[in-house]
Amino acid sequence: MCAGADVALFFPIVYRIDVESIDDSRLDGSVGSGAVGSQEYLIEDLQEHEFDILFLESRDIDADMRSLAERNVTTSQALAILESRSR
Numbered sequence: 662m663c664a665g666a667d668v669a670l671f672f673p674i675v676y677r678i679d680v681e682s683i684d685d686s687r688l689d690g691s692v693g694s695g696a697v698g699s700q701e702y703l704i705e706d707l708q709e710h711e712f713d714i715l716f717l718e719s720r721d722i723d724a725d726m727r728s729l730a731e732r733n734v735t736t737s738q739a740l741a742i743l744e745s746r747s748r
Contacts, residue, residue: 671677675715676706695742702714 680688680702689703702709729739 677713677715677743678707678711683707715740 666688683704692703693701
């Protein structure tokens with residue numbers, strides 16, 4: 662099935678969600694890899710105002726993403742690069 666899919670379907674989308682602002686009753690940590698101790702949650706009713714899109718890749722990998730892929734950056738450096746894109 663993947664052989665027929667357009668490669669654009671496999672480019673990343675990076676969202677930022679302030680999980681601490683989401684009520685605990687809305688966080689389901691029992692799904693996916695969240696079941697084995699990661700900090701992943703399913704939030705079925707996430708509203709548009711509760712997240713930012715930091716990165717939405719297109720077919721052409723740009724300089725910022727190439728920089729993240731080719732350099733060994735810290736989490737805070739990567740976040741700073743991605744945050745600068747959302748302004």
